[in-house]
Structure formats: C-alpha cells, structure tokens
Amino acid sequence: MARKAAIIGGGVIGGGWAARFLLNGWDVSVFDPDPEAGRKIGEVLANARASLPALSDVPMQSEGALSFATSITEAVEGADYIQESVSERLDLKHRVFAQIQQSSHGVPIGSSTSGFKPSELQQGAADPSVIFVAHPFNPVYLLPLAEVVPSAQTDAGLVERAKETLREIGMFPLHVRKEIDAHIADRFLEAVWREALWLVKDGVATTEEIDEAIRMGFGLRWGQMGLFETYRVAGGEAGMKHFMAQFGPCLTWPWTKLMDVPEFNDELVDLIAGQSDAQSGMHSIRELERIRDQNLIGFLRVLKERNWGAGKVLLEHDALRRAALPVPVPGTGPLEMAHLTVLPGWIDYNGHMTESRYLFAASETSDAFLRFIGADVAYVGTGYSYYTAETHIMHLGEAKLGDALTGSVQVLAADEKRLHIFIRILKGGEAVATLEQMLLHVDMAAGKTCAAPKAILDRLLPIAAAHAPLPRPEAAGRHVGQRKA
Numbered sequence: 001m002a003r004k005a006a007i008i009g010g011g012v013i014g015g016g017w018a019a020r021f022l023l024n025g026w027d028v029s030v031f032d033p034d035p036e037a038g039r040k041i042g043e044v045l046a047n048a049r050a051s052l053p054a055l056s057d058v059p060m061q062s063e064g065a066l067s068f069a070t071s072i073t074e075a076v077e078g079a080d081y082i083q084e085s086v087s088e089r090l091d092l093k094h095r096v097f098a099q100i101q102q103s104s105h106g107v108p109i110g111s112s113t114s115g116f117k118p119s120e121l122q123q124g125a126a127d128p129s130v131i132f133v134a135h136p137f138n139p140v141y142l143l144p145l146a147e148v149v150p151s152a153q154t155d156a157g158l159v160e161r162a163k164e165t166l167r168e169i170g171m172f173p174l175h176v177r178k179e180i181d182a183h184i185a186d187r188f189l190e191a192v193w194r195e196a197l198w199l200v201k202d203g204v205a206t207t208e209e210i211d212e213a214i215r216m217g218f219g220l221r222w223g224q225m226g227l228f229e230t231y232r233v234a235g236g237e238a239g240m241k242h243f244m245a246q247f248g249p250c251l252t253w254p255w256t257k258l259m260d261v262p263e264f265n266d267e268l269v270d271l272i273a274g275q276s277d278a279q280s281g282m283h284s285i286r287e288l289e290r291i292r293d294q295n296l297i298g299f300l301r302v303l304k305e306r307n308w309g310a311g312k313v314l315l316e317h318d319a320l321r322r323a324a325l326p327v328p329v330p331g332t333g334p335l336e337m338a339h340l341t342v343l344p345g346w347i348d349y350n351g352h353m354t355e356s357r358y359l360f361a362a363s364e365t366s367d368a369f370l371r372f373i374g375a376d377v378a379y380v381g382t383g384y385s386y387y388t389a390e391t392h393i394m395h396l397g398e399a400k401l402g403d404a405l406t407g408s409v410q411v412l413a414a415d416e417k418r419l420h421i422f423i424r425i426l427k428g429g430e431a432v433a434t435l436e437q438m439l440l441h442v443d444m445a446a447g448k449t450c451a452a453p454k455a456i457l458d459r460l461l462p463i464a465a466a467h468a469p470l471p472r473p474e475a476a477g478r479h480v481g482q483r484k485a
C-alpha cells in the first residue's frame with residue numbers, strides 16, 4: 001500500500017514537496033486555505049511531471065493519489081510523514097504544529113522553514129520530539145538538498161528514519177549538527193543577496209548584470225564543486241594554504257559591505273522589482289520555471305554521467321529503486337532491461353528523437369544486460385569487458401519528446417567469446433527501432449578477445465538456451481538495401 005505524506009501549506013514549496021512525493025509513489029494530502037491552491041499545485045505538478053522523470057533511468061513508480069483536505073486534521077489522518085510549508089511566520093507555524101498534534105501522534109513533522117531554528121519551532125508544542133527542520137530548495141522536485149536540522153529535543157531515531165524517507169524520494173538529507181538561524185545554505189544566500197542589494201542600490205550594477213556575473217562564472221563552478229573544493233583548485237599546486245595566504249587578507253579590504261544591510265523601503269523594492277521586470281518580465285513565472293527545470297535537467301544529467309555531486313545522488317536513487325524492481329526472469333521472452341524518457345536534447349530538427357540516441361538507448365539496454373550477467377563495473381575493473389564489434393539499426397517508428405521507451409534484449413547466440421543480441425527499443429509495446437549487435441569478450445590490457453569466465457557464462461548460457469526457441473526476429477541478419485532484391 002502506498003504511504004501517505006501530509007503537506008500543510010501548498011504554495012511554491014509545499015507544491016514542490018507534493019510533486020516530489022507523488023512522483024515517487026506516495027499518496028499526498030494537501031491542506032491550504034488558499035482557494036487557488038489546487039490550481040497552483042496542478043501547475044507545479046505539470047512542470048514536475050515534465051522534468052523529474054527525465055532524470056531517472058529506472059521506471060518511475062506509479063504516481064500516488066493527490067487529494068485536498070478541508071482541514072489539517074483530515075490531511076494528517078493516516079500520514080506516515082508530515083511536511084509543514086506555511087508562510088515564514090513563527091506564530092503561524094506554532095499554531096499549525098498545535099493543530100497537527102491534536103490528531104497526529106509520533107509522526108515525523110519536517111518544517112520547510114528557511115530560517116527558524118528547530119528549538120524555536122518546538123516552543124509550546126505538545127510533542128517537540130517529532131519536530132525538526134527539513135529545509136528544501138526550489139524546485140523541490142528537482143534539487144536533492146534538504147537540510148535536516150534537529151534540536152536537542154528531537155528524537156534522534158526519528159530523525160534517522162526521516163532522513164531515510166527523504167533518500168527514498170531522491171533527496172540528499174544534509175544533517176546540520178548544530179542548530180543555527182538560517183541553517184547552512186541560506187546563510188550564504190543571505191550574504192550574496194545582501195551584497196547584491198547593495199550593488200543595485202548603489203547603482204554599481206543592475207539585477208541583470210549581477211545575474212550575468214553569477215551565471216557566466218562562479219555559479220557554474222559552484223554547481224559541481226562547491227566553495228572549498230573550487231578554491232582549493234584556485235590555489236594552484238600549493239592548494240588551499242596558498243589560496244588562504246593570497247586571498248585571506250582581502251576579507252579585511254573593502255570588498256564587501258560585511259554585515260551592513262541596506263534599508264528595506266519601498267524605494268529599494270521598486271528599484272529591484274523594476275529592474276527584474278525589465279530583465280525577465282517577457283517570460284511568465286511558469287515559463288521561467290520550465291526554462292529553469294530544463295537547464296537543471298541538463299546539468300544534473302551531466303553530473304549523473306560523471307557520478308559527481310548531485311549526480312551521485314541521482315545514481316544512488318536509481319540504484320535504490322532498481323533494487324526494488326522485479327528481476328527479469330530468463331526464459332519468458334526477451335528481457336526488459338532499460339527504461340528511458342526522451343529528453344529535450346535528444347530531439348533533432350525533424351522534431352523527433354535523433355538517430356544517435358537510438359544507439360544510446362541500445363547501449364543503455366545492452367549495458368544493463370551485461371550488468372545482469374555479471375559483467376558490471378567491478379568486473380571491468382578486473383581488466384575484462386565486452387566490446388561491441390558490430391551494430392545494425394533499423395528505424396521503424398518515431399519517438400517524441402517525453403515518450404517513455406523500454407529496451408529489451410533477445411539473445412540470438414552466445415559462446416565463450418561472442419554474444420549476439422537483438423535489441424528492441426519499444427514505445428507503448430511497439431518497436432520504434434531494432435538493433436542487432438555482436439559483442440566480443442576482451443582482455444582489455446592485451447586488446448584481444450578471450451573466453452569469458454565461468455561465472456559470467458553460467459549466467460549467460462542458460463539465457464541463450466532459454467531464448468533459443470523464441471521466433472528469430474525477421475530483421476536479424478538483415479543488411480541495408482536487402483528489400484530491393
């Protein structure tokens with residue numbers, strides 16, 4: 001049975017949480033008194049559906065059921081996890097916790113608060129031990145970070161279970177060991193935000209110039225190495241010590257306004273909002289969200305390919321879900337090995353999936369099959385692998401943006417050195433392409449073919465025997481131009 005998350009407050013952040021839980025198979029009940037909450041969450045969910053699956057190489061769970069409750073009591077009934085995302089006001093959060101705890105007992109309550117400490121949130125609570133901060137980043141359905149901040153009163157075991165829940169929905173729970181106003185990340189954001197406001201107020205730069213200064217340079221670096229690793233590299237061969245010696249003293253030069261905050265008045269708000277309108281007002285917020293999401297998918301995909309930073313979290317989430325998938329059973333037909341979603345970068349000028357991506361889909365499929373028979377990354381680390389010697393692709397249909405594809409493998413023949421397979425790339429059960437491939441087992445250091453070890457043959461040969469009675473695909477052995485004869 002699907003587990004249930006209660007989302008209290010369904011604005012920008014509550015909507016993002018709802019989408020992340022739903023797309024990870026949880027049922028979600030939202031309570032928000034705003035009459036527009038249903039429409040707003042529907043729009044956030046549409047954006048999430050168009051983006052989150054594109055990060056996954058494992059079939060998504062079937063989406064959970066979304067419901068809107070008419071009270072907090074109704075929303076939290078039967079919930080396994082509660083996430084509070086109401087407006088950033090301490091008195092309001094206290095009232096909401098009191099209402100939640102009238103009917104929910106022992107269920108973890110994460111708060112999305114950007115700045116309040118958990119001990120502040122817990123003041124006056126009937127059961128402070130279940131309350132902690134789970135501070136996410138916008139868009140919650142794509143960015144993995146959730147700062148998890150317990151106080152001394154929070155139940156340590158409950159926090160560990162809550163972190164497990166966050167990992168299950170693909171997040172990276174960063175345990176903040178010592179509570180502090182604004183946790184870790186928002187303290188940086190505040191510092192940058194403060195400097196940016198000064199630069200605009202003092203007429204040094206416009207909002208657009210500041211954004212260019214970030215996105216053309218250090219913003220790109222931060223997404224993959226953070227602050228300290230980036231600066232370590234910037235220290236050259238002497239590393240961090242040299243970096244500190246060179247740039248440490250600058251902190252006392254007038255490079256920053258330090259703690260000075262510009263007066264927050266209508267003049268400043270109008271100045272910033274006016275420049276922001278001029279910079280980005282030609283796009284609606286939903287359009288900007290979609291642009292942001294597609295850019296993030298591109299970045300995250302690259303990091304995933306490199307098993308680095310946030311990409312590592314995506315790979316771990318795939319592995320977690322792959323482990324829960326039913327294991328393909330040899331002998332019952334071609335083995336379904338890969339699940340892919342057609343991404344924006346895969347579309348060509350004809351408006352459909354470009355030809356090189358069919359080869360990519362096939363290689364994802366054959367790689368999954370090789371892992372299945374034991375020729376995985378650890379095996380390649382021993383100096384042996386399978387190399388593809390020949391491929392014949394037939395294009396039979398069109399795949400379009402967002403289509404869900406599966407890749408299946410039929411073993412046509414296998415012996416100690418050779419593996420002859422037929423891959424079908426399927427959309428809704430129909431083949432959009434087939435690929436026939438010959439793979440050879442190689443000794444990588446010698447650069448020569450060699451017999452695969454018994455452990456691999458023990459897995460491969462029974463599959464080949466089980467597939468032998470399957471009808472031989474018509475396209476197997478076909479060559480280009482054959483139909484003309």
Ligand SMILES: NC(=O)C1=CN([C@@H]2O[C@H](COP(=O)(O)OP(=O)(O)OC[C@H]3O[C@@H](n4cnc5c(N)ncnc54)[C@H](O)[C@@H]3O)[C@@H](O)[C@H]2O)C=CC1
Nearest residue numbers: 009010011012013032034085086087088112113114136138
């Ligand atoms: N917007 C952002 O970039 C981020 C915000 N946060 C935090 O998330 C929380 C929510 O912020 P946003 O979603 O941005 O605000 P928002 O203004 O978009 O949404 C707040 C929602 O709370 C609802 N609400 C008010 N009183 C309520 C009640 N008694 N019961 C249920 N719902 C109620 C409002 O109707 C509104 O829909 C805040 O604590 C904020 O600090 C955290 C990370 C990022």
Ligand SMILES: C[N+](C)(C)CC(=O)CC(=O)[O-]
Nearest residue numbers: 113114136137138186189
């Ligand atoms: C502006 N903010 C303080 C609400 C931002 C956050 O809390 C996190 C984010 O998504 O940047």
